[in-house]
Amino acid sequence: MTEPVPAEGEASPADPHLAPEPAPTGAEGIAQLAAAARRVVDTVVHADPPADAALLAAKLHAIADEIAGSGRISPPRWDNPEHNRDHNPVTGAANPLAPPLTVSADGTGGVVGTATLGFPYQGPPGHVHGGISALLLDHVLGIANAAAGHRAMTAWLRVSYHRPLPLLTECTVRGKRVSSEGRKIRATGTISTGHGTHVSAEGLFVAVRPDLA
Numbered sequence: 552m553t554e555p556v557p558a559e560g561e562a563s564p565a566d567p568h569l570a571p572e573p574a575p576t577g578a579e580g581i582a583q584l585a586a587a588a589r590r591v592v593d594t595v596v597h598a599d600p601p602a603d604a605a606l607l608a609a610k611l612h613a614i615a616d617e618i619a620g621s622g623r624i625s626p627p628r629w630d631n632p633e634h635n636r637d638h639n640p641v642t643g644a645a646n647p648l649a650p651p652l653t654v655s656a657d658g659t660g661g662v663v664g665t666a667t668l669g670f671p672y673q674g675p676p677g678h679v680h681g682g683i684s685a686l687l688l689d690h691v692l693g694i695a696n697a698a699a700g701h702r703a704m705t706a707w708l709r710v711s712y713h714r715p716l717p718l719l720t721e722c723t724v725r726g727k728r729v730s731s732e733g734r735k736i737r738a739t740g741t742i743s744t745g746h747g748t749h750v751s752a753e754g755l756f757v758a759v760r761p762d763l764a
């Protein structure tokens with residue numbers, strides 16, 4: 552018996568990017584979609600303009616329409632930490648904009664995460680955009696505060712760029728709450744690689760008012 556031949560444009564069952572396993576549900580399914588979307592973004596940033604760009608764009612729009620057809624989640628709220636965790640632009644597995652950075656406790660009261668940033672995050676050639684470094688630090692300092700029991704918003708963040716942060720190199724992002732005084736919390740953090748510290752930051756965070764939290 553001959554194998555059915557996929558129609559033109561239809562993925563072959565041997566396509567390595569198709570998951571033949573049981574369909575994932577919930578957060579796992581969204582994370583899988585986000586990972587695929589992240590790969591599309593990375594590929595588009597790299598690509599020479601393909602001859603059939605308009606056709607490919609139409610296919611991507613059709614996929615987006617199909618995904619949108621499954622409905623939209625309700626707006627995020629402070630009291631839904633899972634949503635905030637999964638959808639944020641730094642560690643959010645459900646957010647294609649997130650590298651994503653994976654963060655855990657560092658055993659000394661702070662938090663630590665690692666990520667390897669690719670071309671979508673490029674600023675100076677071959678290096679990470681400074682605004683992206685600030686984003687990573689802002690968020691990781693926020694997680695450090697949350698881990699220390701403070702749900703807080705950034706009032707100010709001072710970022711120092713010591714040396715360019717290379718793309719495609721695993722970097723380590725650390726954050727730690729250093730003090731708190733009433734609702735005001737101070738935290739510091741760094742981004743480093745095997746070559747040392749590339750970026751450091753200190754910030755003032757203000758605990759979310761109880762009527763908003």
Ligand SMILES: CCCCCCCC(=O)SCCNC(=O)CCNC(=O)[C@H](O)C(C)(C)COP(=O)(O)OP(=O)(O)OC[C@H]1O[C@@H](n2cnc3c(N)ncnc32)[C@H](O)[C@@H]1OP(=O)(O)O
Pocket residue numbers: 689690693694697703704705706707733734735755757758759760
């Ligand atoms: C785990 C999840 C991690 C998520 C991390 C995400 C980090 C973020 O991106 S947060 C988003 C960016 N930040 C923002 O949008 C914040 C916008 N600003 C605000 O909402 C408010 O100005 C806010 C919350 C900072 C402070 O407002 P409010 O809650 O009314 O506090 P307020 O009474 O004005 O000030 C409290 C104290 O902080 C001080 N303060 C407030 N803002 C500042 C500031 N910018 N600089 C210095 N001090 C400040 C005040 O002087 C006051 O001090 P004191 O108690 O000694 O008199």
